[in-house]
Amino acid sequence: xxxxxxxxxxxxxxxxxxxxxADDDLDALLAESIVTAPSANAESTSLAPATTSVITAxxxxxxxxxxxxxxxxxxxxxxxTTNPAHGQEIGARGVxxxxxxxxxxxxxxxxxxxxxxxxxxASFDRGLGIPxxxxxxxxxxxxxxxxxxxxxxxxxxxxxxxKRAKDYAGVRLIGDADxxxxxxxxxxxxxxxxxxxxxxxxxxQVEYQRQDGPSLTFAPQAVPDDAVTGLPKRxxxxxxxxxxxxxxxxxxxxxxxxxYVRAVSGNLxxxxxxxxxxxxxxxxxxxxxxxxxFDDPSNYExxxxxxxxxxxxxxxSAVVDVRTRAYADFYSYDWYDTSVAAExxxxxxxxxxxxxxxxxxxxxxxxxxxxxxxxxxxRLTSMVxxxxxxxWGSAASHTDTIGSGPSETYGRxxxxxxxxxxxxxQTARPTEWLALNAGTRVDVAEGYPAAVSPRASVALFxxxxxxxxxxxAQAFRAPTIFERFYSDTFRxxxxxxxxxxxxxxxxxxxxKLGAQRMLVAVYSSTMTDLLVSENATxxxxxxxxxxxxxxxxxxxxxxxxxxxxxxxxxxxxxxxGSALTGRLRYGVNVTGAYARRRxxxxxxxxxxxxSLMGNARVSYDLARxxxxxxxxxxxxxxxxxDRAFDGGFTPTPYAPPVLDLRAAISGPFPGIPAxxxxxxxSYSVQRTGPYVIGxxxxxxxxxxxxxxxxxxxxxxxGLTYVFE
Amino acid sequence: MAQQTxxxxxxxxxxxxxxxxxxxxxxxxxxxxxxxxxLQAELLVKVASYDRGLRARAGDRVRTLVVTRPxxxxxxxxxxxxxxxxxxxxxxxxLPHDEHVAAFVNATALADRCRAEHISTLFFTGELGPDNVxxxxxxxxxxxxxxxxxxxxxxRRGAVLGFDLVSSKAKxxxxxxxxxxxxxxxSAELIKLMTxxx
Numbered sequence: 001x002x003x004x005x006x007x008x009x010x011x012x013x014x015x016x017x018x019x020x021x022a023d024d025d026l027d028a029l030l031a032e033s034i035v036t037a038p039s040a041n042a043e044s045t046s047l048a049p050a051t052t053s054v055i056t057a058x059x060x061x062x063x064x065x066x067x068x069x070x071x072x073x074x075x076x077x078x079x080x081t082t083n084p085a086h087g088q089e090i091g092a093r094g095v096x097x098x099x100x101x102x103x104x105x106x107x108x109x110x111x112x113x114x115x116x117x118x119x120x121x122a123s124f125d126r127g128l129g130i131p132x133x134x135x136x137x138x139x140x141x142x143x144x145x146x147x148x149x150x151x152x153x154x155x156x157x158x159x160x161x162x163k164r165a166k167d168y169a170g171v172r173l174i175g176d177a178d179x180x181x182x183x184x185x186x187x188x189x190x191x192x193x194x195x196x197x198x199x200x201x202x203x204x205q206v207e208y209q210r211q212d213g214p215s216l217t218f219a220p221q222a223v224p225d226d227a228v229t230g231l232p233k234r235x236x237x238x239x240x241x242x243x244x245x246x247x248x249x250x251x252x253x254x255x256x257x258x259x260y261v262r263a264v265s266g267n268l269x270x271x272x273x274x275x276x277x278x279x280x281x282x283x284x285x286x287x288x289x290x291x292x293x294f295d296d297p298s299n300y301e302x303x304x305x306x307x308x309x310x311x312x313x314x315x316x317s318a319v320v321d322v323r324t325r326a327y328a329d330f331y332s333y334d335w336y337d338t339s340v341a342a343e344x345x346x347x348x349x350x351x352x353x354x355x356x357x358x359x360x361x362x363x364x365x366x367x368x369x370x371x372x373x374x375x376x377x378x379r380l381t382s383m384v385x386x387x388x389x390x391x392w393g394s395a396a397s398h399t400d401t402i403g404s405g406p407s408e409t410y411g412r413x414x415x416x417x418x419x420x421x422x423x424x425x426q427t428a429r430p431t432e433w434l435a436l437n438a439g440t441r442v443d444v445a446e447g448y449p450a451a452v453s454p455r456a457s458v459a460l461f462x463x464x465x466x467x468x469x470x471x472x473a474q475a476f477r478a479p480t481i482f483e484r485f486y487s488d489t490f491r492x493x494x495x496x497x498x499x500x501x502x503x504x505x506x507x508x509x510x511x512k513l514g515a516q517r518m519l520v521a522v523y524s525s526t527m528t529d530l531l532v533s534e535n536a537t538x539x540x541x542x543x544x545x546x547x548x549x550x551x552x553x554x555x556x557x558x559x560x561x562x563x564x565x566x567x568x569x570x571x572x573x574x575x576x577g578s579a580l581t582g583r584l585r586y587g588v589n590v591t592g593a594y595a596r597r598r599x600x601x602x603x604x605x606x607x608x609x610x611s612l613m614g615n616a617r618v619s620y621d622l623a624r625x626x627x628x629x630x631x632x633x634x635x636x637x638x639x640x641x642d643r644a645f646d647g648g649f650t651p652t653p654y655a656p657p658v659l660d661l662r663a664a665i666s667g668p669f670p671g672i673p674a675x676x677x678x679x680x681x682s683y684s685v686q687r688t689g690p691y692v693i694g695x696x697x698x699x700x701x702x703x704x705x706x707x708x709x710x711x712x713x714x715x716x717x718g719l720t721y722v723f724e
Numbered sequence: 725m726a727q728q729t730x731x732x733x734x735x736x737x738x739x740x741x742x743x744x745x746x747x748x749x750x751x752x753x754x755x756x757x758x759x760x761x762x763l764q765a766e767l768l769v770k771v772a773s774y775d776r777g778l779r780a781r782a783g784d785r786v787r788t789l790v791v792t793r794p795x796x797x798x799x800x801x802x803x804x805x806x807x808x809x810x811x812x813x814x815x816x817x818x819l820p821h822d823e824h825v826a827a828f829v830n831a832t833a834l835a836d837r838c839r840a841e842h843i844s845t846l847f848f849t850g851e852l853g854p855d856n857v858x859x860x861x862x863x864x865x866x867x868x869x870x871x872x873x874x875x876x877x878x879x880r881r882g883a884v885l886g887f888d889l890v891s892s893k894a895k896x897x898x899x900x901x902x903x904x905x906x907x908x909x910x911s912a913e914l915i916k917l918m919t920x921x922x
């Protein structure tokens with residue numbers, strides 16, 4: 001009897017363990033994220049030749065996320081964004097190159113490159129122009145990614161994938177607001193139908209966002225008398241006081257209309273985007289608004305974006321699949337700034353001036369990929385591709401006088417730049433425990449040297465749920481049309497720039513156990529030939545004169561050189577999972593980095609970037625019509641301000657540590673199933689950010705740096721009604 | 725459609741049948757919009773281990789018929805990939821197995837072939853269209869087959885089991901009424917992981 005009981009017990013335990021292993025296997029399969037950005041083919045993140053995390057639509061909704069920048073800060077591994085009040089800056093793994101307008105991160109929307117061709121800029125906040133409700137998931141790929149995408153993929157690649165009609169069915173009316181500074185209204189539609197006998201699906205949304213304020217008060221900053229008039233400098237109408245500061249009530253706002261359409265019929269897909277981002281910053285800074293009137297709503301930036309992308313897939317045979325797409329983009333940038341101080345304006349503009357910098361970039365191209373699945377089971381695949389495009393860029397600065405005086409136009413250029421990228425990738429999975437991926441891309445363009453971007457990855461699967469990966473990759477950022485050709489009274493062009501380059505080596509270990517996942521990665525990257533603004537040399541001046549470039553200044557001229565180097569070593573660690581049949585979800589991400597930027601004989605940490613950062617999240621679905629409760633936090637260690645090492649301030653300005661907290665409650669409205677709600681509250685512990693603000697941008701006067709204020713508390717609500 | 729035995733479940737010859745209406749759907753143009761075929765195959769194999777009636781229905785081996793849409797290159801491509809992936813699996817439900825490919829004719833002919841050849845796995849590739857899916861569901865009533873599709877909508881219309889890609893993750897769907905018509909019984913542990921259409 002005892003032996004029988006023992007046998008039965010052992011058998012039960014074995015069966016339970018077997019069932020548990022089977023359950024774990026299926027849980028792991030269902031918890032696995034499928035991504036396309038790392039290798040341009042759908043695959044699990046374990047197989048992908050890059051450290052990749054995914055932000056889901058469910059997470060976006062549960063945590064009250066309104067923008068891509070919030071999603072990256074609260075939910076992603078390795079990336080972070082900061083807000084200098086005129087558009088987000090983005091960095092990753094301990095590196096952020098301030099004032100780059102996001103051109104070191106490649107941003108894709110449904111596989112379409114968003115970074116504009118004139119300056120490489122991409123917007124990660126409200127200016128993205130993709131309604132957040134339409135986002136199905138965001139693939140966040142760390143490390144160099146030029147092997148398939150070319151320029152800009154230096155710190156990583158972010159691919160925003162929008163929903164299919166089946167996941168966005170019906171007509172939805174959306175209203176969302178933060179009390180009392182921001183609001184959004186939107187109409188979205190998802191519909192499946194047939195046209196000429198073929199199934200067609202359409203997903204689209206039109207929206208308008210407006211932000212006003214909050215009202216911010218800035219302590220007075222005294223500046224020397226106007227160098228032209230000898231009188232106290234003016235920052236507004238009336239006699240000058242020589243002091244900047246006060247309360248901003250009208251000069252901090254943004255407006256962002258946007259529309260996105262995605263239509264799919266058979267193997268044909270069309271995406272269209274139109275958006276604008278109009279924004280005014282409440283303060284002067286060292287990034288964009290270096291001078292200008294205080295609390296003036298007519299000082300603003302305006303960006304407009306249009307793109308069209310037509311994709312067609314041709315399944316040729318069981319082995320061969322061809323994908324081709326044609327795309328065209330348009331981007332414009334306007335910067336308007338008024339100054340009533342003579343020293344900020346041109347000679348003769350004694351009463352002040354109104355400046356406008358206007359730039360346009362257009363680009364269009366065709367890309368074709370051929371995919372070969374030689375064994376028809378995904379174990380031996382090849383891909384070759386070519387992307388041919390033409391870039392057009394133009395810009396000019398115009399300074400109009402206020403009152404009497406001359407008006408001038410500077411720095412006009414109109415440039416055409418053809419370029420072509422050719423790439424190939426080979427994958428092999430000779431055994432169940434080994435996966436290989438190797439590829440390279442060559443980019444050739446007029447005006448700068450060709451760039452070669454190889455990548456190689458080895459993934460080992462030594463035991464159930466375990467993955468050990470090693471990756472080497474190189475990437476580049478091409479010098480932009482703006483960097484090569486723009487000039488003004490103080491800035492000289494430099495058409496002889498080389499691409500920035502990065503080389504990176506990383507190793508990672510991942511372990512999955514059912515729906516739980518743990519990841520640890522270590523990395524080392526070196527970025528060289530970084531484009532930096534430096535004092536113009538005699539050779540630069542001679543070249544400008546020889547090219548007929550107009551400039552007025554006799555000294556203080558600057559230009560762009562390939563001179564910067566950044567080296568970084570660090571680690572990423574992540575743990576995420578779910579329990580209670582997926583109703584409880586949680587995750588933690590941490591990134592630590594030791595980074596040093598070299599230039600002018602010194603080695604300093606990159607400014608604005610934290611050496612330690614991370615986020616944590618938890619959400620619980622009460623189910624049965626009850627809401628989802630969610631908490632998230634984002635933290636960064638103390639970091640140097642943007643003018644820490646070139647402003648000569650004493651003490652050296654450092655931004656305090658960051659702790660941003662977010663709480664959200666969302667769910668169906670009781671009694672009205674078609675109506676859903678979301679309540680969101682955010683709180684930031686830190687009072688200031690990492691940007692030196694105001695006219696005092698250096699320490700020569702002995703005044704300490706003033707850092708940008710942080711909007712610390714916001715609460716809001718949103719409603720969505722779906723007609724199906 | 726009547727079977728040779730009186731009840732919906734036969735103890736021999738009727739095995740787990742899986743009909744996957746798969747990735748060559750015209751709606752699934754982008755690779756990103758569909759589950760990779762190797763993952764579809766892996767999920768089907770995993771789900772088989774939760775099928776309570778698999779052993780009784782399969783007999784000595786799981787027989788798989790991969791059904792394509794006539795003249796559809798994508799459909800034939802996915803079929804070839806599915807067969808190749810399944811051939812890499814040593815056993816399904818701890819049973820030996822084999823796979824074949826055939827073009828779809830009509831729902832009645834398919835059900836007849838299923839009975840005559842003791843097909844234990846039906847694997848549809850290609851979009852049959854809503855009317856055909858419903859007809860397939862009717863024709864397979866009483867036929868001990870697990871029909872599956874990589875498309876939640878087709879599960880709603882008549883396939884028993886489905887998986888789809890939602891927000892980068894695979895999701896499982898079950899048509900409970902159709903499962904009962906086709907004599908399919910899944911373990912409670914699996915059903916907890918699925919979205920169930922009643």
